[in-house]
Amino acid sequence: MTDPLTEKKFDKKLITIERHIQEQQKLYPSATGKFTEMLQDMALSAKLIARETTRAGLANILGAVDASNPTGDRQQKLDVFADEVIFRMNDHTGRVCAMVSEEHEELIDIPPHYDTGNYVLIYDPLDGSSNIDVNVSIGTIFSIHRKFTRGERGTLEDVLQEGRRLLAAGYVIYGSSTMMVYTTGRGVFGFTLDPAIGEFILSHPNIRIPDTPKYYSVNQGNEKFWTAGVRRYVKWLQGIEGEGHEPLGHRYIGSMVSDFHRNLLKGGVFLYPGTMQDPKKPYGKIRLLYEAQALAFIAEQAGGYASDGIGDILNVRPHSLHQRTPIFVGNRDLVERAEKYIREYDKDWVQAFLPYRNAEMQHKPASSK
Numbered sequence: 001m002t003d004p005l006t007e008k009k010f011d012k013k014l015i016t017i018e019r020h021i022q023e024q025q026k027l028y029p030s031a032t033g034k035f036t037e038m039l040q041d042m043a044l045s046a047k048l049i050a051r052e053t054t055r056a057g058l059a060n061i062l063g064a065v066d067a068s069n070p071t072g073d074r075q076q077k078l079d080v081f082a083d084e085v086i087f088r089m090n091d092h093t094g095r096v097c098a099m100v101s102e103e104h105e106e107l108i109d110i111p112p113h114y115d116t117g118n119y120v121l122i123y124d125p126l127d128g129s130s131n132i133d134v135n136v137s138i139g140t141i142f143s144i145h146r147k148f149t150r151g152e153r154g155t156l157e158d159v160l161q162e163g164r165r166l167l168a169a170g171y172v173i174y175g176s177s178t179m180m181v182y183t184t185g186r187g188v189f190g191f192t193l194d195p196a197i198g199e200f201i202l203s204h205p206n207i208r209i210p211d212t213p214k215y216y217s218v219n220q221g222n223e224k225f226w227t228a229g230v231r232r233y234v235k236w237l238q239g240i241e242g243e244g245h246e247p248l249g250h251r252y253i254g255s256m257v258s259d260f261h262r263n264l265l266k267g268g269v270f271l272y273p274g275t276m277q278d279p280k281k282p283y284g285k286i287r288l289l290y291e292a293q294a295l296a297f298i299a300e301q302a303g304g305y306a307s308d309g310i311g312d313i314l315n316v317r318p319h320s321l322h323q324r325t326p327i328f329v330g331n332r333d334l335v336e337r338a339e340k341y342i343r344e345y346d347k348d349w350v351q352a353f354l355p356y357r358n359a360e361m362q363h364k365p366a367s368s369k
Helices: 006-007 017-025 032-055 077-090 128-134 220-225 226-236 256-266 288-301 333-343 348-355
Strands: 064-068 072-078 096-101 121-129 138-146 168-174 178-181 188-194 201-206 215-217 266-271 306-307 327-330
Touching: 017 188, 032 077, 032 121, 032 138, 032 168, 032 178, 032 188, 032 201, 032 266, 077 096, 077 121, 077 138, 077 201, 096 128, 096 327, 121 128, 121 288, 128 138, 138 256, 138 288, 168 256, 168 288, 178 201, 178 256, 178 288, 188 266, 215 256, 215 306, 220 226, 226 266, 256 266, 256 288, 256 327, 266 333, 288 306, 306 333, 327 333, 333 348
Parallel strands: 096 121, 215 266
Antiparallel strands: 064 072, 121 138, 138 168, 168 178, 178 188, 188 201, 266 327, 306 327
16 A cells, blocks of 8 residues: 555655756757756765864864955855865866855966866855854855856956856855755756755755845944945835835844845845945945855846846956955845935945946956965
Protein backbone atom coordinates (compact mmCIF):
# COMPACT_ATOMS: atom_id res chain seq x y z
CA MET A 1 0.00 0.00 0.00
CA THR A 2 1.35 3.45 -0.95
CA ASP A 3 2.13 5.78 1.91
CA PRO A 4 0.08 8.99 1.32
CA LEU A 5 2.65 10.98 3.28
CA THR A 6 5.38 9.82 0.93
CA GLU A 7 3.19 10.65 -2.07
CA LYS A 8 2.60 14.14 -0.71
CA LYS A 9 6.31 14.60 -0.05
CA PHE A 10 7.27 13.86 -3.62
CA ASP A 11 4.31 15.19 -5.56
CA LYS A 12 6.46 18.11 -6.69
CA LYS A 13 9.44 17.85 -8.99
CA LEU A 14 12.71 18.28 -7.07
CA ILE A 15 15.00 20.60 -8.99
CA THR A 16 18.62 21.05 -7.95
CA ILE A 17 20.44 24.25 -8.78
CA GLU A 18 22.67 22.38 -11.25
CA ARG A 19 19.64 21.05 -13.08
CA HIS A 20 17.97 24.46 -13.09
CA ILE A 21 21.06 26.20 -14.47
CA GLN A 22 21.35 23.60 -17.23
CA GLU A 23 17.67 24.01 -18.12
CA GLN A 24 18.14 27.78 -18.27
CA GLN A 25 21.07 27.24 -20.64
CA LYS A 26 18.68 25.68 -23.17
CA LEU A 27 17.08 29.11 -23.60
CA TYR A 28 20.32 30.22 -25.28
CA PRO A 29 20.94 27.97 -28.35
CA SER A 30 24.46 29.31 -28.93
CA ALA A 31 25.59 28.75 -25.33
CA THR A 32 28.87 26.86 -24.89
CA GLY A 33 28.28 25.78 -21.29
CA LYS A 34 31.14 27.87 -19.86
CA PHE A 35 28.77 30.38 -18.27
CA THR A 36 26.68 27.54 -16.84
CA GLU A 37 29.78 26.01 -15.27
CA MET A 38 30.67 29.35 -13.65
CA LEU A 39 27.30 29.52 -11.92
CA GLN A 40 27.67 25.92 -10.77
CA ASP A 41 31.10 26.75 -9.32
CA MET A 42 29.59 29.68 -7.40
CA ALA A 43 27.05 27.26 -5.92
CA LEU A 44 29.89 24.95 -4.85
CA SER A 45 31.76 27.90 -3.36
CA ALA A 46 28.63 28.73 -1.36
CA LYS A 47 28.51 25.19 0.04
CA LEU A 48 32.15 25.39 1.16
CA ILE A 49 31.64 28.80 2.79
CA ALA A 50 28.39 27.63 4.43
CA ARG A 51 30.21 24.67 5.92
CA GLU A 52 32.58 27.05 7.72
CA THR A 53 30.04 29.70 8.72
CA THR A 54 27.85 27.12 10.45
CA ARG A 55 30.72 25.84 12.60
CA ALA A 56 32.74 29.04 12.93
CA GLY A 57 32.90 28.98 16.73
CA LEU A 58 33.83 25.31 16.89
CA ALA A 59 36.54 25.69 14.28
CA ASN A 60 38.16 28.63 16.07
CA ILE A 61 37.90 30.86 13.02
CA LEU A 62 35.77 33.59 14.53
CA GLY A 63 37.27 37.02 14.95
CA ALA A 64 39.39 39.47 13.01
CA VAL A 65 42.79 39.11 11.39
CA ASP A 66 45.44 41.82 11.60
CA ALA A 67 44.49 43.48 8.31
CA SER A 68 41.96 45.77 6.68
CA ASN A 69 40.41 45.64 3.22
CA PRO A 70 40.77 48.52 0.70
CA THR A 71 37.71 50.34 2.06
CA GLY A 72 39.05 50.33 5.62
CA ASP A 73 36.94 47.55 7.12
CA ARG A 74 38.80 45.22 9.46
CA GLN A 75 38.94 41.82 7.81
CA GLN A 76 37.41 38.84 9.59
CA LYS A 77 38.97 35.38 9.37
CA LEU A 78 35.95 34.12 7.48
CA ASP A 79 36.26 37.07 5.05
CA VAL A 80 39.70 35.87 4.08
CA PHE A 81 38.58 32.25 3.84
CA ALA A 82 35.55 33.09 1.67
CA ASP A 83 37.64 35.30 -0.61
CA GLU A 84 40.18 32.55 -1.14
CA VAL A 85 37.52 29.90 -1.83
CA ILE A 86 35.87 31.94 -4.58
CA PHE A 87 39.20 32.86 -6.15
CA ARG A 88 40.53 29.29 -6.12
CA MET A 89 37.26 27.97 -7.52
CA ASN A 90 37.60 30.20 -10.57
CA ASP A 91 41.28 30.95 -11.19
CA HIS A 92 42.14 27.81 -13.17
CA THR A 93 38.98 27.06 -15.15
CA GLY A 94 39.75 28.93 -18.37
CA ARG A 95 36.38 30.71 -18.13
CA VAL A 96 37.39 33.92 -16.37
CA CYS A 97 39.63 36.69 -17.72
CA ALA A 98 39.76 38.70 -14.47
CA MET A 99 38.24 38.93 -11.02
CA VAL A 100 37.69 41.73 -8.54
CA SER A 101 36.87 41.36 -4.86
CA GLU A 102 35.98 43.83 -2.16
CA GLU A 103 38.92 42.38 -0.23
CA HIS A 104 41.54 43.35 -2.87
CA GLU A 105 42.83 46.78 -3.79
CA GLU A 106 43.14 46.18 -7.51
CA LEU A 107 42.21 43.85 -10.34
CA ILE A 108 42.95 40.18 -9.61
CA ASP A 109 44.66 38.79 -12.69
CA ILE A 110 44.35 35.14 -13.61
CA PRO A 111 47.69 33.39 -12.92
CA PRO A 112 49.73 33.32 -16.16
CA HIS A 113 49.99 29.52 -16.25
CA TYR A 114 46.18 29.19 -16.55
CA ASP A 115 44.01 29.84 -19.60
CA THR A 116 41.58 32.74 -19.56
CA GLY A 117 38.02 33.04 -20.81
CA ASN A 118 35.34 35.56 -21.70
CA TYR A 119 33.90 36.44 -18.30
CA VAL A 120 34.63 38.84 -15.44
CA LEU A 121 33.69 37.82 -11.91
CA ILE A 122 32.91 40.50 -9.31
CA TYR A 123 32.28 39.47 -5.71
CA ASP A 124 31.89 40.49 -2.10
CA PRO A 125 32.97 37.27 -0.40
CA LEU A 126 31.27 37.91 2.95
CA ASP A 127 28.85 40.81 3.23
CA GLY A 128 27.98 41.88 6.78
CA SER A 129 31.03 40.17 8.25
CA SER A 130 31.03 42.48 11.28
CA ASN A 131 28.04 40.38 12.40
CA ILE A 132 29.97 37.10 12.41
CA ASP A 133 30.91 37.15 16.08
CA VAL A 134 27.30 37.69 17.18
CA ASN A 135 25.82 34.91 15.01
CA VAL A 136 23.76 37.16 12.72
CA SER A 137 23.05 36.28 9.08
CA ILE A 138 25.75 37.19 6.57
CA GLY A 139 26.08 36.63 2.84
CA THR A 140 28.03 36.47 -0.41
CA ILE A 141 27.24 38.72 -3.39
CA PHE A 142 28.46 38.11 -6.95
CA SER A 143 27.93 39.31 -10.49
CA ILE A 144 29.26 38.42 -13.94
CA HIS A 145 30.13 40.59 -16.96
CA ARG A 146 31.22 39.55 -20.43
CA LYS A 147 34.72 40.62 -21.51
CA PHE A 148 34.56 43.08 -24.41
CA THR A 149 38.13 44.34 -24.81
CA ARG A 150 40.71 42.74 -27.06
CA GLY A 151 43.56 40.70 -25.68
CA GLU A 152 43.80 37.56 -23.65
CA ARG A 153 43.62 39.14 -20.19
CA GLY A 154 40.84 41.17 -18.64
CA THR A 155 41.23 44.91 -18.09
CA LEU A 156 39.70 47.59 -15.87
CA GLU A 157 37.38 48.47 -18.74
CA ASP A 158 35.98 44.94 -18.65
CA VAL A 159 35.25 45.31 -14.95
CA LEU A 160 33.96 48.88 -14.86
CA GLN A 161 30.82 48.29 -16.91
CA GLU A 162 27.32 49.56 -16.25
CA GLY A 163 25.13 47.20 -14.26
CA ARG A 164 22.74 47.24 -17.21
CA ARG A 165 25.25 45.03 -19.04
CA LEU A 166 25.44 42.29 -16.41
CA LEU A 167 24.93 38.73 -17.56
CA ALA A 168 24.11 37.37 -14.11
CA ALA A 169 23.98 38.31 -10.47
CA GLY A 170 23.26 36.48 -7.27
CA TYR A 171 23.76 36.24 -3.56
CA VAL A 172 23.98 33.60 -0.87
CA ILE A 173 22.57 34.15 2.59
CA TYR A 174 23.97 32.13 5.49
CA GLY A 175 21.22 32.17 8.10
CA SER A 176 18.86 29.68 9.70
CA SER A 177 19.24 27.95 6.36
CA THR A 178 21.64 28.63 3.50
CA MET A 179 19.94 30.03 0.44
CA MET A 180 21.28 31.02 -2.99
CA VAL A 181 19.34 33.46 -5.16
CA TYR A 182 20.36 34.24 -8.73
CA THR A 183 19.21 35.68 -12.03
CA THR A 184 20.54 35.56 -15.58
CA GLY A 185 18.08 38.20 -16.75
CA ARG A 186 15.10 35.86 -17.06
CA GLY A 187 13.55 35.94 -13.61
CA VAL A 188 14.86 35.42 -10.09
CA PHE A 189 15.14 31.99 -8.49
CA GLY A 190 15.94 30.92 -4.94
CA PHE A 191 17.48 27.64 -3.80
CA THR A 192 17.75 26.32 -0.25
CA LEU A 193 20.65 24.08 0.74
CA ASP A 194 19.61 20.69 2.09
CA PRO A 195 22.57 19.83 4.34
CA ALA A 196 21.58 16.17 4.49
CA ILE A 197 22.30 15.66 0.79
CA GLY A 198 24.53 18.68 0.14
CA GLU A 199 22.35 20.06 -2.65
CA PHE A 200 20.68 23.39 -3.34
CA ILE A 201 17.00 22.64 -4.06
CA LEU A 202 14.66 25.06 -5.84
CA SER A 203 12.47 26.51 -3.10
CA HIS A 204 11.47 29.93 -4.46
CA PRO A 205 10.69 29.81 -8.19
CA ASN A 206 10.21 33.09 -10.08
CA ILE A 207 10.52 35.46 -7.12
CA ARG A 208 8.57 38.72 -7.43
CA ILE A 209 8.60 41.56 -4.92
CA PRO A 210 5.05 41.72 -3.43
CA ASP A 211 3.00 44.69 -4.60
CA THR A 212 2.10 45.58 -1.02
CA PRO A 213 5.30 46.38 0.92
CA LYS A 214 5.71 45.52 4.59
CA TYR A 215 9.08 46.87 5.72
CA TYR A 216 11.67 49.59 5.38
CA SER A 217 15.31 48.97 6.31
CA VAL A 218 17.67 51.77 7.29
CA ASN A 219 20.18 52.53 10.03
CA GLN A 220 17.98 54.89 12.04
CA GLY A 221 20.96 55.76 14.23
CA ASN A 222 22.35 57.86 11.37
CA GLU A 223 19.27 60.09 11.17
CA LYS A 224 21.13 63.16 12.49
CA PHE A 225 23.35 63.01 9.37
CA TRP A 226 20.57 62.59 6.79
CA THR A 227 19.63 65.28 4.33
CA ALA A 228 16.25 67.00 4.64
CA GLY A 229 14.75 64.99 1.80
CA VAL A 230 15.82 61.62 3.22
CA ARG A 231 14.55 62.61 6.66
CA ARG A 232 11.15 63.55 5.22
CA TYR A 233 11.09 60.37 3.13
CA VAL A 234 11.63 58.13 6.15
CA LYS A 235 8.90 60.03 8.00
CA TRP A 236 6.67 59.26 5.03
CA LEU A 237 7.57 55.55 5.28
CA GLN A 238 6.60 55.74 8.94
CA GLY A 239 3.21 57.26 8.05
CA ILE A 240 4.10 60.57 9.74
CA GLU A 241 4.84 62.70 6.64
CA GLY A 242 1.76 63.15 4.43
CA GLU A 243 -1.76 61.86 4.95
CA GLY A 244 -3.50 58.54 4.51
CA HIS A 245 -0.35 56.43 4.37
CA GLU A 246 -0.09 53.28 6.48
CA PRO A 247 3.28 52.99 8.25
CA LEU A 248 5.74 50.31 7.22
CA GLY A 249 7.46 48.17 9.83
CA HIS A 250 11.10 48.99 10.54
CA ARG A 251 13.58 46.12 10.25
CA TYR A 252 17.36 46.57 10.09
CA ILE A 253 19.96 43.83 10.48
CA GLY A 254 23.09 45.63 9.30
CA SER A 255 23.90 42.92 6.76
CA MET A 256 22.77 44.25 3.38
CA VAL A 257 22.12 40.80 1.93
CA SER A 258 19.87 39.90 4.85
CA ASP A 259 17.90 43.15 4.74
CA PHE A 260 17.57 42.97 0.95
CA HIS A 261 16.50 39.32 1.06
CA ARG A 262 13.70 39.97 3.53
CA ASN A 263 12.36 42.88 1.51
CA LEU A 264 12.63 40.89 -1.73
CA LEU A 265 10.34 38.23 -0.28
CA LYS A 266 8.07 40.45 1.85
CA GLY A 267 8.10 43.77 0.02
CA GLY A 268 9.71 46.99 1.14
CA VAL A 269 12.73 49.21 0.64
CA PHE A 270 16.35 49.15 1.82
CA LEU A 271 18.17 52.47 1.91
CA TYR A 272 21.65 53.65 2.72
CA PRO A 273 21.65 57.31 1.63
CA GLY A 274 24.47 59.71 0.98
CA THR A 275 24.91 62.53 3.46
CA MET A 276 26.46 65.98 3.74
CA GLN A 277 28.27 65.11 6.98
CA ASP A 278 31.46 65.54 4.91
CA PRO A 279 30.60 67.52 1.73
CA LYS A 280 33.66 65.96 0.05
CA LYS A 281 32.19 62.48 0.63
CA PRO A 282 28.48 62.72 -0.25
CA TYR A 283 28.32 59.20 -1.65
CA GLY A 284 27.36 56.96 1.27
CA LYS A 285 28.81 53.60 2.23
CA ILE A 286 27.62 50.88 -0.18
CA ARG A 287 30.04 49.67 -2.87
CA LEU A 288 28.71 50.13 -6.40
CA LEU A 289 30.48 47.14 -7.96
CA TYR A 290 30.41 44.56 -5.22
CA GLU A 291 26.97 45.19 -3.70
CA ALA A 292 24.74 47.74 -5.44
CA GLN A 293 24.96 46.59 -9.07
CA ALA A 294 24.22 42.95 -8.31
CA LEU A 295 21.29 43.63 -5.98
CA ALA A 296 19.89 46.28 -8.34
CA PHE A 297 19.92 43.74 -11.18
CA ILE A 298 18.15 41.16 -9.03
CA ALA A 299 15.59 43.71 -7.83
CA GLU A 300 14.75 44.75 -11.38
CA GLN A 301 14.29 41.14 -12.45
CA ALA A 302 11.90 40.69 -9.51
CA GLY A 303 9.82 43.72 -10.52
CA GLY A 304 11.59 46.25 -8.30
CA TYR A 305 13.94 49.16 -8.80
CA ALA A 306 17.22 50.52 -7.40
CA SER A 307 18.29 54.17 -7.42
CA ASP A 308 21.11 56.25 -5.99
CA GLY A 309 18.57 58.98 -5.31
CA ILE A 310 19.13 60.57 -8.72
CA GLY A 311 18.48 57.72 -11.13
CA ASP A 312 18.77 54.03 -11.94
CA ILE A 313 21.88 52.45 -10.40
CA LEU A 314 22.11 50.06 -13.34
CA ASN A 315 22.78 53.03 -15.65
CA VAL A 316 25.69 54.40 -13.58
CA ARG A 317 29.07 53.89 -15.27
CA PRO A 318 31.63 52.97 -12.57
CA HIS A 319 34.87 54.96 -12.52
CA SER A 320 36.83 53.05 -9.86
CA LEU A 321 36.92 49.59 -8.34
CA HIS A 322 35.90 50.64 -4.84
CA GLN A 323 33.46 53.38 -5.79
CA ARG A 324 30.67 53.97 -3.27
CA THR A 325 27.07 54.89 -3.91
CA PRO A 326 23.90 55.80 -2.07
CA ILE A 327 21.19 53.20 -2.60
CA PHE A 328 17.42 52.91 -2.37
CA VAL A 329 16.25 49.46 -3.51
CA GLY A 330 12.95 47.59 -3.32
CA ASN A 331 9.40 48.22 -4.49
CA ARG A 332 9.49 50.62 -7.44
CA ASP A 333 6.92 53.05 -6.06
CA LEU A 334 8.81 53.36 -2.76
CA VAL A 335 12.12 54.04 -4.50
CA GLU A 336 10.60 56.56 -6.90
CA ARG A 337 9.08 58.34 -3.90
CA ALA A 338 12.62 58.68 -2.46
CA GLU A 339 13.81 60.23 -5.73
CA LYS A 340 10.93 62.71 -5.55
CA TYR A 341 11.85 63.85 -2.02
CA ILE A 342 15.53 64.20 -2.97
CA ARG A 343 14.72 66.26 -6.08
CA GLU A 344 12.54 68.57 -4.01
CA TYR A 345 14.58 69.01 -0.83
CA ASP A 346 18.19 67.94 -1.45
CA LYS A 347 19.46 70.13 -4.29
CA ASP A 348 22.71 70.91 -2.42
CA TRP A 349 23.42 67.22 -1.94
CA VAL A 350 22.67 66.50 -5.62
CA GLN A 351 25.15 69.18 -6.69
CA ALA A 352 27.79 67.73 -4.38
CA PHE A 353 27.24 64.12 -5.47
CA LEU A 354 26.91 64.53 -9.25
CA PRO A 355 30.63 65.23 -9.96
CA TYR A 356 31.59 62.05 -8.11
CA ARG A 357 28.81 60.05 -9.78
CA ASN A 358 29.82 61.21 -13.26
CA ALA A 359 33.60 61.12 -12.83
CA GLU A 360 35.74 59.60 -15.55
CA MET A 361 37.18 56.12 -15.17
CA GLN A 362 40.44 55.97 -13.27
CA HIS A 363 43.02 54.29 -15.48
CA LYS A 364 45.49 52.41 -13.35
CA PRO A 365 47.73 49.51 -14.36
CA ALA A 366 46.27 46.19 -13.26
CA SER A 367 48.43 44.24 -10.85
CA SER A 368 48.52 40.49 -10.40
CA LYS A 369 47.55 38.99 -7.07
